[in-house]
Amino acid sequence: MGSIGELGEFGLIGRLTRRLPQGPDVRLGPGDDAAVIAAPDGRVVATTDLLVEGRHFRRDWSGPYDIGRKAAAQNLADVVAMGARPTALLVGFAAPPSTDAAWAERLYDGLADECRRAGASVAGGDVVGAPEVTLAVTALGDLGGGAPLTRSGARPGDLVAVRGRLGHASAGLALLAEGRDGPAELLAAHRRPEPPYEAGAEARDAGATALLDVSDGLVQDLGHLADASGVRIDVDSATLVVPEALGPDGLRHVLTGGEDHGFAGTFPPDSPPPPSWTVIGTVGRGAGVRVDGRVPDAAGWDHFRG
Amino acid sequence: MGSIGELGEFGLIGRLTRRLPQGPDVRLGPGDDAAVIAAPDGRVVATTDLLVEGRHFRRDWSGPYDIGRKAAAQNLADVVAMGARPTALLVGFAAPPSTDAAWAERLYDGLADECRRAGASVAGGDVVGAPEVTLAVTALGDLGGGAPLTRSGARPGDLVAVRGRLGHASAGLALLAEGRDGPAELLAAHRRPEPPYEAGAEARDAGATALLDVSDGLVQDLGHLADASGVRIDVDSATLVVPEALGPDGLRHVLTGGEDHGFAGTFPPDSPPPPSWTVIGTVGRGAGVRVDGRVPDAAGWDHFRG
Structure with missing residues (x-):
């Protein structure tokens, strides 16, 4: 299959997005200037994390599928920690052009499978060249009419x-x-x-x-x-x-x-x-x-x- | 003021978030597991981009303020290109620990000012250490009841x-x-x-x-x-x-x-x-x-x- 540099940006995006089935909350998935995701509550919960190779994961300690699972999990957990239901992930993926395209595909399989566990979809993202593998994951969620569960509500006696x-x-x-x-x-x-x-x-x-x-x-x-x-x-x-x-x-x-x-x-x-x-x-x-x-x-x- | 490594993650987050006034669409801003942003349409437009030093910008060609302006602009433009009104940005910021904290502050001033031009706020994000400066910017927007303006609607004769x-x-x-x-x-x-x-x-x-x-x-x-x-x-x-x-x-x-x-x-x-x-x-x-x-x-x- 070759490297992601040989595939090029648009070839890689095509291969990756085919692996990302879209759930019912995704009104418009990958391929346009932006995605459109359901936010029935009238508010959207949103959080973002950066994961950098050598600092948040090591490619010799974790395979691409597990790196994808973990990157999705830590953001989906942040949405759940607000008392919200995760709806969608946006994923920025930076990697050296020499990276094996199959490695990138396995990473996206991990992202998609972890989303499935939480009832969400990978609805969009970005791919770029960079010296290290870096993942930027944004998770969105819906509060379903409830108040967000913040960090500031604890009361003496709880x-x-x-x-x-x-x-x-x-x-x-x-x-x-x-x-x-x-x-x-x-x-x-x-x-x-x-x-x-x-x-x-x-x-x-x-x-x-x-x-x-x-x-x-x-x-x-x-x-x-x-x-x-x-x-x-x-x-x-x-x-x-x-x-x-x-x-x-x-x-x-x-x-x-x-x-x-x-x-x-x-x-x-x-x-x-x-x-x-x-x-x-x-x-x-x-x-x-x-x-x-x-x-x-x-x-x-x-x-x-x- | 020193380096961002001397400030530490939470010290840096504190300095940066003080520079980010929150507009009326931000129901819960930086400081919790996730932000909460108004999505009155019942759908949210969302897009993300990664910007990597040496590839998307050079610190010797652009100052931090302009890098922030540009990083915000390219994502806000993607939201506008769907026919939506930008509401909020989430920003992941990776940088070497030796980076001057004042440099990071100017970058966030640029992000905040470009958001102001578009009527949006920087509502949340993440800061991490990394060998290169990397920015992961997610922009959200509201369609105000309209259909999204996709790339697929052009018709012969237009x-x-x-x-x-x-x-x-x-x-x-x-x-x-x-x-x-x-x-x-x-x-x-x-x-x-x-x-x-x-x-x-x-x-x-x-x-x-x-x-x-x-x-x-x-x-x-x-x-x-x-x-x-x-x-x-x-x-x-x-x-x-x-x-x-x-x-x-x-x-x-x-x-x-x-x-x-x-x-x-x-x-x-x-x-x-x-x-x-x-x-x-x-x-x-x-x-x-x-x-x-x-x-x-x-x-x-x-x-x-x-």
């Missing part, structure tokens, strides 16, 4: 709860950095986060006061929530699920590891979250995050310093 | 018309490549395209059958329109405005130069465009683009081959 895996992606990344090839479950967790997309609707239906996706690490992300809400959050580490597979640093991975794209939310005490959620702490007056009463020393992840 | 500058950005780029420092008007046209955003509403009000923004070059973009509509387009070069300042290659710049982000549209003969547009040809049965009856040999611009 319960703090989480949904989905924590620490697995971080433990998997640590294994890859050590040159280890297992446990497979953890390597897979790093490569393919699989956020529980149903968490947004569950949180909204249960009356959540605040919600976010855990991308920088539990302590750091709860810190963002505490700052935005003007509250203090107390976590009881004994309530956290720390599987033995996470190894001796398991609790550290669970507290500071990002990129599993689980969800953390706050719920009034008289409307607790459903059983699929784990209550891990409480909201109080004050500021910051305490774990077992102490200020944790481990930072999360800063994309310039990390 | 008039072909253009609005805005053609060839100026290309002539300016050629001057920079030759190491020349004028004419200033052409260098400015390369650095800061200034699309006539009112063109979308003008075209819609006049009953345009198709519309696109001229980003790859007039001949190539009319070729996209002809392909999508299943028609042939005949251009009469004598009708094209070729200012003397464009130099001896003026007509070539006008026919093949992209990145001025003017607009080209087709109009039924009984509802011609307003006087701000220039009629340059006609739509007929067949395929492809002819200039003065001949198939032009000059290609436009291909981002992998160009």
